[in-house]
Amino acid sequence: MDIKSIPNHELERLKQKAQEISGSKTEYQNEYSTLLTRRLNHEPIQYIEEFMPFYTVQLKVDERALIPRPETEYLIEIIKNKVVKPKSILDVGTGSGCISLMMKHLYPEAEVKGIDISPFAIQLATENATLNGMNIEFIQSDLLNEVSSSNFDLIIANLPYIPSSEIETLDLEVLNYEPLNALDGGDNDGINIIQNLINQIEDKKYKDFEIFLEIDERFGQKVIELLNNYDDVELIKDLADKDRYVYARR
Ligand SMILES: C[S@@+](CC[C@H](N)C(=O)[O-])C[C@H]1O[C@@H](n2cnc3c(N)ncnc32)[C@H](O)[C@@H]1O
Numbered sequence: 001m002d003i004k005s006i007p008n009h010e011l012e013r014l015k016q017k018a019q020e021i022s023g024s025k026t027e028y029q030n031e032y033s034t035l036l037t038r039r040l041n042h043e044p045i046q047y048i049e050e051f052m053p054f055y056t057v058q059l060k061v062d063e064r065a066l067i068p069r070p071e072t073e074y075l076i077e078i079i080k081n082k083v084v085k086p087k088s089i090l091d092v093g094t095g096s097g098c099i100s101l102m103m104k105h106l107y108p109e110a111e112v113k114g115i116d117i118s119p120f121a122i123q124l125a126t127e128n129a130t131l132n133g134m135n136i137e138f139i140q141s142d143l144l145n146e147v148s149s150s151n152f153d154l155i156i157a158n159l160p161y162i163p164s165s166e167i168e169t170l171d172l173e174v175l176n177y178e179p180l181n182a183l184d185g186g187d188n189d190g191i192n193i194i195q196n197l198i199n200q201i202e203d204k205k206y207k208d209f210e211i212f213l214e215i216d217e218r219f220g221q222k223v224i225e226l227l228n229n230y231d232d233v234e235l236i237k238d239l240a241d242k243d244r245y246v247y248a249r250r
Pocket of ligand 1: 093
């Protein structure tokens with residue numbers, strides 16, 4: 001990457017981070033040059049800064065988990081406007097823990113569980129809960145395999161949904177730094193993992209719950225078909241007017 005392709009606001013943020021590391025407002029050139037080299041090598045600015053805001057919580061972010069995206073932040077807004085006082089919440093594919101933390105923030109009385117197949121993500125999510133003084137249970141689990149509770153009022157899943165064939169077209173920032181198993185949704189139009197989750201919910205006979213899924217905008221109808229025995233199934237758009245979320249109730 002060429003320095004000209006780094007926008008000014010990012011250069012300013014790198015300068016501030018360099019000043020923070022050096023502890024000086026004037027003597028930070030070495031630190032700045034190291035950070036700039038990292039950015040020129042396509043490392044995402046959020047990993048360089050180490051922390052980022054997500055809705056109203058502050059998160060530590062690093063290569064252990066995906067950088068939370070604005071679409072997921074908007075999902076929080078949708079949940080906030082639609083869901084009334086859930087008592088138990090499950091966040092499937094928690095990554096950095098961003099959704100779990102925001103659920104605990106919005107519904108402090110609720111019991112929140114976050115699960116992820118990646119032990120590294122679970123480690124980071126746990127650190128983020130501590131950072132925000134929140135009591136959330138994080139469990140390493142392949143979908144619901146290690147989940148013992150018999151029911152939840154609210155299930156949220158932002159699972160990998162990019163078709164495997166499209167992974168290599170992603171930006172170098174993503175390909176070289178973010179965990180690809182957080183993005184790769186498999187061969188079947190990227191809906192394999194979501195489909196497995198819906199099957200497991202069926203097997204475990206959960207009832208009286210609401211579910212929100214973040215999806216690829218092209219495959220909304222496919223996901224809706226998987227939910228044929230649910231009520232109030234709804235495709236919801238993101239801020240870019242793309243079909244990004246599915247809501248359903250049972
Ligand atoms: C798209 S990322 C979402 C991370 C976070 N929830 C967010 O919104 O930024 C998907 C997450 O699902 C996890 N994941 C992938 N397959 C899984 C599985 N079979 N069971 C549980 N988690 C899984 C990945 O490790 C990754 O952290």
